[in-house]
Amino acid sequence: MVSTRNILSNWGAFAFAAAVNFVLTPFVIRSLGNTSYGVWVLLVALVGYLGYLDLGVRGAVTRFVARHHGAADHASASRVASTALTTFALAGALAILLSGVLAVTVGHAARVPIELRGEARIVLLLGGLNIAGSLLCGVFGGIVIGMQRFDYANGVEIGAQALRALLIVAALKAGYGLVALATIQLGIAGLRGVTDFLVSRRLYPELKLRLGEWDRATLKLIFGFGVAATLLQVLGGMALYGDSLVIGAFLPLGLITFFAIASGLTEYARALVGGVSQTVSPLASALDGRGQEHRVQEALVSGARLAMLVVTPVAITFLLRGPAFIALWMGTDYRELSGAVLRILTVALWAVSGYQVVTATVMGIGRHQGLVPAFLAEVVCNVALSVWWVRPYGIVGVAWGTTVPRLAFSLLFAPWYARRALAIPMQRLWLSVWVRPTLAMVPFALATYTIERFWPADNLPLYFTQVVMVLPLALVAAWFTCFSVPERRAVAVRLKLFARPVGERL
Numbered sequence: 001m002v003s004t005r006n007i008l009s010n011w012g013a014f015a016f017a018a019a020v021n022f023v024l025t026p027f028v029i030r031s032l033g034n035t036s037y038g039v040w041v042l043l044v045a046l047v048g049y050l051g052y053l054d055l056g057v058r059g060a061v062t063r064f065v066a067r068h069h070g071a072a073d074h075a076s077a078s079r080v081a082s083t084a085l086t087t088f089a090l091a092g093a094l095a096i097l098l099s100g101v102l103a104v105t106v107g108h109a110a111r112v113p114i115e116l117r118g119e120a121r122i123v124l125l126l127g128g129l130n131i132a133g134s135l136l137c138g139v140f141g142g143i144v145i146g147m148q149r150f151d152y153a154n155g156v157e158i159g160a161q162a163l164r165a166l167l168i169v170a171a172l173k174a175g176y177g178l179v180a181l182a183t184i185q186l187g188i189a190g191l192r193g194v195t196d197f198l199v200s201r202r203l204y205p206e207l208k209l210r211l212g213e214w215d216r217a218t219l220k221l222i223f224g225f226g227v228a229a230t231l232l233q234v235l236g237g238m239a240l241y242g243d244s245l246v247i248g249a250f251l252p253l254g255l256i257t258f259f260a261i262a263s264g265l266t267e268y269a270r271a272l273v274g275g276v277s278q279t280v281s282p283l284a285s286a287l288d289g290r291g292q293e294h295r296v297q298e299a300l301v302s303g304a305r306l307a308m309l310v311v312t313p314v315a316i317t318f319l320l321r322g323p324a325f326i327a328l329w330m331g332t333d334y335r336e337l338s339g340a341v342l343r344i345l346t347v348a349l350w351a352v353s354g355y356q357v358v359t360a361t362v363m364g365i366g367r368h369q370g371l372v373p374a375f376l377a378e379v380v381c382n383v384a385l386s387v388w389w390v391r392p393y394g395i396v397g398v399a400w401g402t403t404v405p406r407l408a409f410s411l412l413f414a415p416w417y418a419r420r421a422l423a424i425p426m427q428r429l430w431l432s433v434w435v436r437p438t439l440a441m442v443p444f445a446l447a448t449y450t451i452e453r454f455w456p457a458d459n460l461p462l463y464f465t466q467v468v469m470v471l472p473l474a475l476v477a478a479w480f481t482c483f484s485v486p487e488r489r490a491v492a493v494r495l496k497l498f499a500r501p502v503g504e505r506l
Contacts, residue, residue, distance in 0.1 A: 013154035018268045020165045025264065026330055028181075029257060031172040038248075038256035039116050040123075040178055045244045046102055047127030050095045061142030065204070074206040082210045085139045092132030099128020113253075119178045126182040130189050137193025143200040143207065150279060152203065156195045164188045242379070243398050246386045251394060259395045261326060261334055262342035266349045269314045273307040273353045277360035284364030296365060297422050301432050304357035308437040309482060311353045313474045316445045317467060318346040321452045328460050337395065344399040351410035354433040358414045367421045374413050381405035432482075440481045444474040 029037045061084045065077050103121040106112055112120045144153045164184060171180040200207070243263065247256050280303040287295045317325075323339025330338070362368045382405050389397025411434065415426040447470040457463035 013157050016158050017161050017271070020161050021264070021268065022329070024165050024168065025261070027169065028172065029261075029330070032177065034254040034257040035113065035252075036116065036178065037260075038253040039112055039120060040181065041244050041256050041260045042112075042248050042253065043106075043120055043123050043127065043178070046106070047099065047124060047131060050098055050128060050131045061139055065143050065147070065207075074208075077204075077206075078208040078210075081139055081143060081207055084142070085136070085209060088135045088139060092135045095131040095135065096128045099124050099131070102128075116178070122179050123182040126179070126186050130182075130186045133186070133193055134189050137189075137196055139209075140193065140196035140200040143204055144196060147203045149199075149203055152199050153196075156192055156199065159195075160188050160192045163191070242383055243386060243402060246383070246390055246398055246401075247395055250387075250390045255395050258334060258337045259341055259398065261330055261338040262322075262345055262399070265318065265322075265326075265342055266345045269311055269318075269349055270352070270356070272310045272314065273356050276303050276307045276310070277357045279303075280357055281360040281364035284361045293422070296361065297424055300357060300361040300418065300422060301424065301429065303361070304354040304429070304433040305437060305482060307353045307357050308350075308433050309440070309474075309478045312350060312437050312441045313444055313471065315346050315350040316441055316448055318349075319343055320445070320448050321463075322346065324452065324456060325463060328457065328463055340396050341399045344396065344403050348403040348406040348410075350438075351407045351434075354429070355410040355414040358418050358429075362417070362421045365421075370417060370420070374409055374417070378405045378409045436482050437478065440477040441474055443477055444470055447473055 032040065061081060065080060103124040106117065106120050106124060141153065167184045167188075168181060171184060243259060244256050247253075247259055280299055283299055284296050287293075287299065322342040323335050326338050326342065327335035359368070359371060362371065382402055384401075385404060386398045386401030389401050391397075393400070411430075415424075415429040418424045418429055419426050448467075451466050451470065455466070457466060
């Protein structure tokens with residue numbers, strides 16, 4: 001059901017980004033120091049909220065371009081893309097204006113140290129320009145994804161990540177700081193936008209883009225989909241960035257670094273889930289456009305199950321060996337505090353993986369409006385619990401404030417909503433997505449615990465070797481307990497086809 005090429009492409013991009021950030025993060029933290037890095041994370045969080053001026057338009061472009069292209073209705077697809085381009089031009093101008101407001105108020109509102117306030121203001125202004133350009137170019141990226149060509153999109157992303165890493169290393173080695181990082185981000189975003197434009201033109205030459213075109217009916221169609229999508233994005237961003245803001249408001253900024261190390265690891269792992277969920281959304285749109293609701297159900301269940309099978313071994317490794325990894329990666333100073341936060345956030349990572357695919361699927365078929373109250377309730381619980389627990393428990397309390405509501409909404413609300421939107425029985429989703437994949441990982445968990453208990457790694461190469469050694473236990477158990485015989489046969493056929501020489505596959 002779900003495109004193997006697209007998933008592998010997404011995972012390839014994830015693996016590259018994870019490898020780059022694995023090497024880059026310790027270097028950046030040591031170059032900047034805990035406080036400066038904490039300020040950088042805080043500024044990224046503030047600028048990140050400007051990205052939600054997207055208003056769900058890019059998601060609408062992806063959905064309707066996929067739908068209209070599937071029906072060969074190129075005129076409608078062109079109207080959607082042109083209206084979106086005009087909307088983004090206005091949203092980008094507003095982003096620049098709001099970044100100026102943030103730059104004026106950042107020193108007092110965010111408790112940035114006096115010696116860093118000048119840099120912080122410039123970073124926020126550059127961040128506003130970055131967001132404006134990214135919004136405008138988001139139309140082209142949405143077209144590429146709507147055409148379900150994740151391989152092209154990920155190729156662009158890999159190139160951008162590589163160049164970004166090289167420039168950051170060069171800048172920090174030369175003694176530059178936060179402003180240089182923001183300048184590099186802006187330049188890379190511009191280069192990515194130009195490349196997305198060229199790729200979109202190649203993939204969909206029939207599409208005619210006209211800046212300034214404003215079709216009222218199309219705008220209503222976009223926002224009919226996009227407003228709810230925007231609210232979901234904003235609420236999701238509040239959950240993602242809110243932790244840093246709570247820590248910045250109540251605790252020393254340097255502690256954001258300890259939290260960011262752990263939360264960054266879980267976000268890398270969530271990118272694995274994104275490799276699946278991002279392909280499900282346009283696929284669901286295309287299937288829904290053909291009236292094949294039963295295949296949409298299959299795409300949701302198979303996609304969510306695959307996401308859980310991929311992320312559960314990572315979650316087990318984080319739970320049992322996360323602090324040891326952080327000590328080897330970042331240094332022993334970060335082991336206890338960042339390790340404790342990682343273990344707590346890992347529980348949320350495990351639970352939310354299936355929820356993420358449910359959300360992507362219902363967005364693909366335009367039935368995501370009912371998710372907004374749930375996302376809002378989760379954010380309110382998240383912020384309230386984080387603020388309540390931050391003083392007595394510090395950043396560990398903030399981690400629990402994120403995990404408790406996420407656990408509840410992922411395991412209870414997501415199955416209920418899947419039943420409501422697509423008539424998928426809750427028991428089927430629980431068993432297929434959470435229960436069986438987790439039980440299948442028991443041999444892997446026992447082997448991981450045994451290694452950590454009796455053969456602890458004293459260097460990163462040994463650590464990764466140990467993980468690879470026990471990973472076949474997860475693969476074999478998943479193969480025989482979570483896939484049906486027809487599914488195993490289908491996978492075997494694909495693997496045989498993939499193993500053939502390229503000339504025979506064409």
